[in-house]
Amino acid sequence: MKFGILVNEGPYTHAASDTAYQFVKAALAKGHEIYRVFFYHDGVNNGTRLTVPPQDDRNVVKRWSELAALHKLDLVVCIAAAQRRGLMDAAEAKRNGKDADNIAPGFRISGLGQLIEAGIQADRLVVFGG
Amino acid sequence: MSQTEAGVAKKFLYVNRKAPYGTIYALESLEVVLIGAAFDQDVSLAFLGDGVYQLVKGQDTKGLEMKNFSPAFRALEDYDVTKLYVEQDALAARGLTEADLVVPVEVVGAERMAEIMESQDVILSF
Numbered sequence: 001m002k003f004g005i006l007v008n009e010g011p012y013t014h015a016a017s018d019t020a021y022q023f024v025k026a027a028l029a030k031g032h033e034i035y036r037v038f039f040y041h042d043g044v045n046n047g048t049r050l051t052v053p054p055q056d057d058r059n060v061v062k063r064w065s066e067l068a069a070l071h072k073l074d075l076v077v078c079i080a081a082a083q084r085r086g087l088m089d090a091a092e093a094k095r096n097g098k099d100a101d102n103i104a105p106g107f108r109i110s111g112l113g114q115l116i117e118a119g120i121q122a123d124r125l126v127v128f129g130g
Numbered sequence: 131m132s133q134t135e136a137g138v139a140k141k142f143l144y145v146n147r148k149a150p151y152g153t154i155y156a157l158e159s160l161e162v163v164l165i166g167a168a169f170d171q172d173v174s175l176a177f178l179g180d181g182v183y184q185l186v187k188g189q190d191t192k193g194l195e196m197k198n199f200s201p202a203f204r205a206l207e208d209y210d211v212t213k214l215y216v217e218q219d220a221l222a223a224r225g226l227t228e229a230d231l232v233v234p235v236e237v238v239g240a241e242r243m244a245e246i247m248e249s250q251d252v253i254l255s256f
Contacts, residue, residue, distance in 0.1 A: 006254070008155075039157055080161060083156075112165040119252040120140055120169065130155060130256055 003027055004118030005037040009043035009129030011060035012053070016129025017046050021063055023126065028071055036074045036118040037064075039107075041130060044087045047077040049104035061104050067107030075107045076114045131196055140251040143173045144250065146181035146256065151196050156184050159256035167209035174213035174250070175206075177235070182220045185231040203233050219244050 003025060007035050016057035023032055050059050052088065068075050078086060083096070089109050093101040119125045142246040144163050166173060171214060184200065191198040206212070214235040220236065221227065228237055238246065247253060 008256075037191055040162075041154065081158060084178060112162055113169070115162065116142075116166040116169045116171070119254070120171065125252050125254070127253075 001027075002033045002035050002121070002123045003126040004035050004115075004122030006048060006115065006118075006125060006127045007037060007039050007043040007129060008041045008127065010042035011051065013042075014129050017043065017056070017064075018062055021060070021067065022127035023128070024073070025067065034071070034073055036076055036078070036114065036123045038046075038115045038118055039077045040112075040115065041083050042085065043083055043129065044077045044082045045085055047075065047104050047107040048084075048102045065104050065106040075104070075106050077103070077109050078115070079111055081108050082109055121126050131166075137235060139170060139172050141249065142166060142172070142174055142252045142254065143247060143250040145176045145178060145247075145253060145255040146184055147179050148178040149186075150184045150189070150200070151191060153256045155256045156181070156253075157199050159254070160199060162254065162256075163206070163211060164202070164209065166210055167206075173211050174215060174246065175211065175218045176246065177220065178243070179220050180224075182216055182224060182231075183214070185214075185233060186226065187230055187232050187236065199233070200232050206233070209226055215243060215246055 005020055007017050007020045011017050046061060046064060053059050066076060067073060087102040088098055088101040090101045092109055144155060144159055146159055159222045187199045187205060189198050199224045215238050218237050218239050
């Protein structure tokens with residue numbers, strides 16, 4: 001089956017991102033396809049490379065980056081939600097006159113159309129958090 | 131599923147459960163609806179629980195220093211988004227009637243709401 005994933009909450013405060021990650025990992029292990037993971041609302045904060053969680057805890061952001069690299073996952077951060085919350089890639093930082101970017105490896109910034117498209121293309125769109 | 135010129139249309143239901151200004155979910159849900167309208171899908175909106183407050187007439191957000199986005203619901207018709215379902219008990223529990231809302235809606239009971247949900251391809255819950 002082809003899954004689309006929507007993550008609506010940021011790391012650590014809510015378990016939504018953890019649950020989504022475990023779901024994606026389990027689905028891939030069973031041979032399913034992940035069409036896209038879309039990060040919305042505070043979920044965009046899963047895409048900042050500047051988090052430094054305690055060493056004895058899981059690293060939510062790094063875990064997504066590593067899974068994306070391993071399985072060529074498409075991790076998309078909503079641009080409108082990201083702009084509100086200060087999540088930038090280099091191009092966005094330049095466009096908005098900001099002095100830094102913070103997007104983690106494996107994530108890309110794009111529009112809400114990518115979420116709708118995931119709903120259209122996937123057999124199931126699974127929503128985590130919110 | 132019906133066919134459109136753009137290809138296969140799916141039935142999208144946006145479920146709105148939260149009051150409009152305490153969190154950003156309602157506003158960002160509406161942003162998805164407005165962007166999604168460009169995709170020629172079969173779109174419906176449902177309002178449950180405190181989500182019914184999103185549609186209440188006469189919202190004044192000046193004191194909150196937040197944008198009153200309720201007028202945008204009136205624009206949905208221009209995007210061919212006309213199926214708005216409001217859960218009956220959610221309205222009644224809050225002392226509201228259809229006449230208190232900014233747009234025409236279909237007030238439905240919980241069972242009918244369940245049927246509406248059952249008939250969808252994609253449900254986005256905010």
